[in-house]
Amino acid sequence: MALGARERYTSGMPRYVCPDPAATRALAARLAQGLRGGEVLILEGDLGAGKTFFVQALAAALDLDPAIAVTSPTFALVHEYPEARLPLLHADLYRLGDPDELIELGIEDRLDEGGWVLAVEWGEPFVEALGGADLLLRLETTGPEARALAVEPLSARGRALVASLDR
Template sequence: MPGIFLPDDDATAALGATLAAELQPGDLVLLEGDLGAGKTALARAIIRSLAGDPALEVPSPTFALVQPYDTAKGPLLHADLYRLGDPREIDELGLRDNPDAIVLVEWAERAPELAADATLVVSLSIPPGGQGRLATVRQP
């Protein structure tokens, strides 16, 4: 799914639902992009789709670093590494402790060792003019 234009929140939710349908237990999804590029919005869409609840409260894990969820496909961990002080702290978060958990990671570039285990990488960017978002989805 290279070069997907997301004009609005509905398009982001649709992409999240499409990705959620493909995810399997044990998948590690890295969400890349600058501040404000839509990583959390896409993560929310994926989580809500997997949970089967479009109104589910999905707070940003910026301060907690990791937020767990129970979904129809099993446990899911939503991590935001923006405030990670040192890449060595990643081990303490337990992101890979449960091999059946689906793991969504924002700001994964702060823990480069995660890239080797990634199942899917979604890069988000703000196009010139600032309207909508551009998404690139790839399997490493």
């Protein structure tokens, strides 16, 4: 693994209340503004909490051509959008057994290459195998249209991203 483990911080977690999909989309757009490439974002939360929705909003905020559909990588496990303003990799590791499979999926190549934004659903068990991560987003369903997003920085970069969310 080319990347060293990122510095870990423990801190209070900001929690963002998103009363409707537009609010979640706006939060993703704000996060996208702070991205410069190379970030690893981990998304956790029950089925339907909005992990894929958040990545779709992120892709849109990164100016991905709307003609390119961002769909859940449930079966392929990894979808790539090199056409976005920052190249975006979207993974869903729910069905991943062994961290070694990260290599087969090409995720390690993208980490080595650098510059890619990695958005990884169900990635928390694989943070170490990924060589660290920057941000852990925990999504929670609080109503039919309402979600809460707790954002935990896992690195110095992650802290900067969290700070940029509140600016």
